[in-house]
Amino acid sequence: MQKTLQNYIPAQAIPYVLNLLKHDDLVVKVKKERKTRHGDYRKLPNNKHQITINANLNSYRFLITLIHEIAHLEAFTKYGRFIKPHGKEWKQTFQHLMLPVLNPEVFPMELLPLLAKHFKNPKATSDTDTQLALALKQFDEPNDKHYVFQVPLGASFKLYNGKVFTKGQKRVKRIECVEVVSGKMYLFNPNAEVELLN
Structure with a gap:
């Protein structure tokens, strides 16, 4: 696990994260990119716990996502299975677990004010925080993707599925x-990544 994590998270966070992962019944898997989520947590039928994280995330987003999912496990363990997935118990747990890494040894200085603001009331995904999502995107591998909010009004764009x-x-x-083929109207998250068409 340590060797795998060294490839994905900032080096200064590795000892802290390894300590968080000291659960005998926890399995962490790094997966290929999934378009609908960065990671997930679930309790398996054999009473073990599994966290999966997308391999394509930059190291800062990977760390935030990993701790997000560890917070689900910690909240589940502490408060029981009847809490809301992203309710107050999870929020408090996530805030508590993130605090030790919210420093300039782990995150670049330009991200810290945005992270501090975000973690006053963390959401189900950091993607809903437009400023933070845009700031984190600058650390991604270069690509031809844009956020929907960056697309000019009336311009066309394509999703990963070709629509x-x-x-x-x-x-x-x-x-x-509006989907061009069907004429149906859909509501998009402003931070959905799309390919701008000419």
Whole structure:
């Protein structure tokens, strides 16, 4: 596990994370990219616990995601199985587990104010925090992807599954986009990554 983690998280966080992972009944797996999530946690039928994390995440997003999932395990263990997945017990646990790594030895200085703001009330995914998502994206491998909020009004974009949409107006939190083939309107997270079409 230590050798695998060294490839994915900032070096200064490795001892702390290894200590968090000292659960005899916990399995951590690094997976190929999944488009709908960065990671997940689940209790297996054999009473073991499993965390999976996408291999394509940059080291800072990988660390945040890993601790997010460890927080599910810790909250489940401490408060029982009837808590909400991203309720107050999970939020408090996530905040507590993140605090030791929110420092300039682990994260770049430009991320720390955004992380501090985010962790006052962490959400189910850091992707819903537009400023933080954009700041984390700068550490990704270069690609041709854009966030939906960056796409000009009326411009077309393509999803990973090949479907093409035209960007419409912004609602309170989501952006209206019309699928070109069907004419159906969908609501997009502003931070969904898409391929801009000319």
